[in-house]
Amino acid sequence: MSVKLRERKLAKGAFKYYLDIYQNGDRFYEFLDIKVEAGDTKEQKAEKKKIANLIKAKRELEIITQTTDYLPKHLQNINFFDFANAYIKDYEKKDVRMISSALNKFEDYVNNSKLRLVDISPAIMSGFIDYLNDKSGLTGESPHNYYTRFKKILRDAELKGLIRVSPTRNLKFRRKNSPDELRKQVLTSEELQLLVKTECGNSELKKAFLFACYTGLGYAEIKALKWTNLKNSRLITRRAKTNQKVDVKLKDSLVSMLGKNGKNDDSVFNLLNEDGNPISDNGINKCLKNWVERAEIDKHITFYCARHTFATQLLLHGANLKTVADALGHANTRNTIKYLNYIDGLKDSAVDNLPELNF
Template identity: 50%
Template sequence: MDIHHNGERWREFVKVNILNKDAAKSEKLRVIEKIRLNRELELLSDDTGYIPQQFKKLNFFIFADDYIKKYRNRDVRIIASSVEKFKESTNNPKLQISQITPAMMDSFKNYLIHDAGLSGETPHNYFTRFKKILKDAKIKGYLKEIPTEDIRFSNPNKDDSIKKQVLNALELQKLASTKCGNEEVKKAFLLACYTSLGLAEIRDLKWENINKSRLITKRKKTGELINNRLNLSALKILGEPKKRDDFIFNLQFISDNAVNKNIKNWSKRAELNKHLTFYCARHTFACLLLINGANLKTVADAMGHSSTKSTLKYLNYIQKLQDDAIDNLPTIEI
């Protein structure tokens, strides 16, 4: 194609071989003409802001899946999870890119904060990663404007989320001493408090991941390596080892909702006024390490964080505990 546009001239090759029989050659020429017309329409669209009809009708989730397959950064799992949450929020698997509006994105933001079962910084992380897909859609001409430009993400649970989700040593012992409706859930949750594992890793955990009192696996969300020593309490929770290919916990056929329901009822029996999830177990592990003298880099590695940036929130929480303890020292008259 010999292109003249905005005072410039260049060539683009359509990579179609037409040196064949007459019938095939004629058909290929028709294909080439269609490619030429589409390319002309794209160039006109760049100047006018017009979005071609075939772009508007593209299914968003097909576009998102293609984006995820080609994405090469380490946060790809978070992006994929954000798309799943968006699918839950919209409940429309046939959603077209052109149907994504600022109002829909504002609704998605509220869904992440209040209804998606997420906590802490996770809603904000999902929303931020999701915007990468929208930005790519705009770059490729599927969107005229990014529908999140005027949306501010303010998480009402941000400041106190860590405080609400951390178990201290006494609360941990209270849970351990309280009966749970599902003993597998109980053991899995307690092990998470000593290892940083989330529910996704716990489900897939096999005896081959335990080697000489060490836990060696990867985080599902980021792919980061976890290589943590298991203390005596963690080894006691695990019990006697079985075949290397056996799952450690029988949680493969129980839903996330059922797991969370078991934890909720267990927490009530233990008379803990906290909303417990496996996120809570991870937060507990990080804070207990810091309380017992671990440095920030050590905790980041144990949590499977790629940097200490995500770990700073735990250090801030520990500092708050220290400040509160100092404020509660007895007063004296001088």
């Protein structure tokens, strides 16, 4: 390994510095933006050469320490939240809001705005997992989803050489009681029928939620759904989160519930408040809560539970995992497997209810 400072001659007696770097049998060059003019004074030339040598020394140190835990001092003092906020500012994918929310949860957890990037250890991240599971107020898949998004920030820091190894490298996120938790968020066929017969404070919400229970759409898709997406008793649209195509046959009872089709560009469901704006997630879930209580269903139901209900109903009635994944708009079956926990739980309950044999 070697790093040598060299000069590249330019016109009129000027030159620029560059580094001739030899590492692991390969040679490459790094051209420095340091130009020495023929008319520079002796002091100016000395100052420019000093800067070039400092850069050379820095590169040597970076190469030598690549396979160690050592980080140069200028990297050790980077504030984590400064880096994370800069990462989010430049991030352009659709999950940017969830990454920002995950960062807010982490900030609440560590309660230290001066935390350095290099100080985030596996122990801190293990504690963050426990915090997301137990104290963050998140439910369902949200703790795991927040953790997954948060890891993107640390992965970027690792790729940029600001930390040697991401502190999440050997950690696994373990959710607590996930099969039971999913069960609480799923409606049975009998409970769906109860909701059909129970008055809801918002008739449009009632139709939208029941429609979602039979199509797997989330609230984002429901809000954006147009009549042009419903043709010949089929729903054809795309998932807002993944842009995966969704093509689902509609039950006759569902088509009848919707009534006469509107114009192609009209919304299927009029989920607007008094100001003409879409009802907030909190407003939707509050209305759902009251409706479920009136139906005397003892479960914590949010709009997203309609998606869980659709998936488990398909599995219970004989659909295979690939079919359910396609119906949900999943890119693969990895995210669909969680619904099997619920189905397996039902099988165990069914066996428990078999009559005992008297020997």
